[in-house]
Amino acid sequence: MRTSIATVSLSGSLTEKLTAASRAGFDGVEIFENDLLASPLTPEEIRARCADLGLSIDLYQPMRDIEALPEEEFARALRRARHKFELMGRLGADTVLVCSSVSPHALDDDALAAEQLSRLAGLAEDHGVRVAYEALAWGRHISTYDHAWQVVRSADHPALGTCLDSFHILSRGSDPKGIEDIPGEKIFFLQLADAPLLAMDVLQWSRHYRCFPGQGGFDVAGLVRHVLRAGYRGPLSLEVFNDVFRQSEAGPTAVDARRSLLTLQETVGLAAPPAPAPPTGIAFAELVTPDAAPVSAVLGALGFTRTARHRGKPVDLWQHGEARVLVNTGPAERRDGTRLAAVGLESPDPAGAARRAEALLAPVLPRRRAPGDAELEAVAAPDGTELFFCATGRSPLPDWRADFEDVAPAPHDGGPWRVDHLSLAQPWHQFDEAALFHRSVLGLRPQESVDVADPYGLLRSRAVSTDDGAVRIALTVGPAPTDDTAHAQHLALATDDVVAAARRYREAGGPLLPIPANYYDDLAARFEFADGELETYRELGILYDRDAHGTFRHCYTHTVGRVFFELVQRDGGYRGYGAANAPVRLAAQHAVRAFTAG
């Protein structure tokens, strides 16, 4: 099916919006009236621009407050409509959206509404235009899709059909099953949007918080299935009003939008990209740094051993059990200080995973960085993190370690260490995109978003993971766009004895993040501990949490560049990330920073 996007979903001038929609691969656009009014291009020029870009103009929108009016007002509305139909002729658009009236003058009279819509459709037909009538969720008298359809049916005009909008239908809790009772050829248009499940005024919700399908809480795919069963064959079109998208660059937003639609199309059986192959573990995490010494010192104190070195590049492999960290001091990577730049994901099918990512519009990275390097499959995440699909030790698949030369045997002491999770700070405008990317491209499952109080603003965190917890990534975002690159990333290392690990780290000279004594007094009030247990945590700066399944103990190294390490011990199936302790941890990190700066 053809795909389309409303210009109101993207930021910038009309020209910028059209260009972004075309580059992301959409087939058409809905043109929002205000975008046309504000454009210096004439309707004919807009038509030509769309043709050049390979875009059809699928909808002109919206007309408002037309039906069920006193005759004199309806005459004025028809006069306005005639102007707009003439404009659409110049534009080459053949379908117009008419929203159900919110006018205080509108009468609660379905027969009058049908009669006037039929007259409007007659005028439209004279101009070669079709009218798609849609129920706004906050329409004055007509606010449900089935009511709008009844009026359209009784108007019974060939140039009049209905427009369905997933937001207006699902936000009211209407049952979308009844859509199947509408003849497909009378569904003139389908607009899709998702939204987070918020209890708020529906108009504000609609105007500010819509998001692309798969980014919110609605069952948009279920609705689309009903529409397809009804026989609809028009475009799938995204109409999303969102305050964040308004501030974002149109290009990336359009890509995010089309990835959402592709995922939706796959879900309902309209598209078949290569099947997902969810990762089964973290092969490695790669840090880039202008100076390997500080990071190496932390890794050494944590008990990691430098086991190998890249044959062609200044990249060291540090290892501790199954936890592997690459430290890269290559010249191209040194600009932004120490940061987490790449993640190796164990993949059951590296090539398939990369093909799926490519089909879902992820930028594919070169398979070979230098002659002689192993051929590795890699793509870029929305935040720029490089994701390598790895087959560690699974010959005959290429092994990323083939590029490395051993310099020391892997250590055997220290217990079964592995990467528990990674935390990646997301660009402010791409938080929802990141969650959708990790779900649709990688096959990870997003958890609920959590707000965490930082001393200088609320942070938002959302984990994506495999069901078995083998891969866990926490996506975080700051309170405002200014903070994009300021926030820390971190690498959490799982051990089966966090007390021993913390003690050894400290004895090796590594400073652990100091946690205030007041925190431990509060722990004593909240939980009962074995003799001496709390004193040990207090001594080492170990934080404690408990959920219905088990316990979580964790502590933190200091920060190098943007990166710090966490030592964690999960017991009894604890599922979280210690979010309850995050305010104390963040305040402690601010205090260290202020102390270091002061």
Add this chain to the structure above:
Amino acid sequence: MRTSIATVSLSGSLTEKLTAASRAGFDGVEIFENDLLASPLTPEEIRARCADLGLSIDLYQPMRDIEALPEEEFARALRRARHKFELMGRLGADTVLVCSSVSPHALDDDALAAEQLSRLAGLAEDHGVRVAYEALAWGRHISTYDHAWQVVRSADHPALGTCLDSFHILSRGSDPKGIEDIPGEKIFFLQLADAPLLAMDVLQWSRHYRCFPGQGGFDVAGLVRHVLRAGYRGPLSLEVFNDVFRQSEAGPTAVDARRSLLTLQETVGLAAPPAPAPPTGIAFAELVTPDAAPVSAVLGALGFTRTARHRGKPVDLWQHGEARVLVNTGPAERRDGTRLAAVGLESPDPAGAARRAEALLAPVLPRRRAPGDAELEAVAAPDGTELFFCATGRSPLPDWRADFEDVAPAPHDGGPWRVDHLSLAQPWHQFDEAALFHRSVLGLRPQESVDVADPYGLLRSRAVSTDDGAVRIALTVGPAPTDDTAHAQHLALATDDVVAAARRYREAGGPLLPIPANYYDDLAARFEFADGELETYRELGILYDRDAHGTFRHCYTHTVGRVFFELVQRDGGYRGYGAANAPVRLAAQHAVRAFTAG
């Protein structure tokens, strides 16, 4: 009455919060538990710090989920409480806030709630602590203030009273009159917060959107009157959870907070700062610029005459009817490019206005900038704009024009020009503060906030004005903190013939902002015009709006630095600012900028 503020209302570390509260003149604080947990200071050190800063600790908060529990859980809650009472002893705090339970284990049993609260109060009394029990608006079984009071009354323990919170009471639409039935000595604490009137989940509303009294839509003063009539004599304390304040510096937020309380105290008769003396007109607007030529060229083309020059500084006075513009090229003012830096407000009582501003914590500026200058009363607005209280031509009061030397007679042609309004871009974190400042300090009336779609994000605009429209200031804010200084300021000049004014400006070589032809096609669809009228607007780039009272025609110059001029003609009592045309105007300004930059 004493004033207090909850540490959760301010950003930063506990030390930063306490310092800000003290500097703003608060008498005490509520200490939010998480602020204490995250602080490296011991309770004894916090107590000493507060004493040094002249702050009492009026409340420790909150305890949660204590009452109406199964006995075993209540025993655990009592154990937690004992720890907290001991902590309060170290802290020197004698009142603790207990919120009504939200626990799924809480029973719907008022008798049990009263019995357990009484036992809790007994334990508290042993530690010299009083328990203030408050109904959360989303409490599981107890969610209204009168219900909480019934439980407290039936518990009947001297160490148990109630805490009233204006948000929890007014957000539920409870009638606050019943507060007068509570004996004043049983109201242990009063927390004040306002909030915008939003239809949304009350918990989210409370946690993210509270604001200081006078910044939202609640009748907080009315509630306080009831509490005073009940006999309450404790502190007036602000408890505000707000996502913007979380990101703002604690110092200015604390000042904003106390100004809010001072205004509230004045409203209910607890404080008597000098009475407001609302301005009666705009005496002048002052532009500072590194180069007078571009601004002077615009003013000249608009028909302004340079009539006078400051005796001691490089400041020119330009005049057109009653519209006066100062152009300042003084060295100290040239850093930020051309901007609107000061406004002269005609004041019936300049000295009184300045004393009121000072009493409401506005920074007072030196009355005399240089020896020999006239003594002028001036204060700084939250955005840094200097506000002069003027008595133009009202001897024997000092006249700001005394510092100027005439260089040309004022022109007599061109009709009755005056400043219609000013638009001032506000720092992102201070939008609500700015509206409150202009209301409380200057006596202007805030209008509703309006969201305006800019191609790159929603702008918010809120006008403050005198009832007769003699002074109108539009406060605007961008979509995100990054945009603080990027947005334009403007000066709107009222004329009685905008067509003639625009034509003359263009003939004098001044380029008017080009408005797209599509806009005029739409006007033709929306309104009927006299023959040739629309063609004139189209030719000149004049925008058109109409409200229930009259019509508004307006056009724009190009932008110099951050400043542009608007020519406006109001007819028939039109009250707005042409907000319906703002998206088209903003898009046109972006297009000009892109063209100039490209």
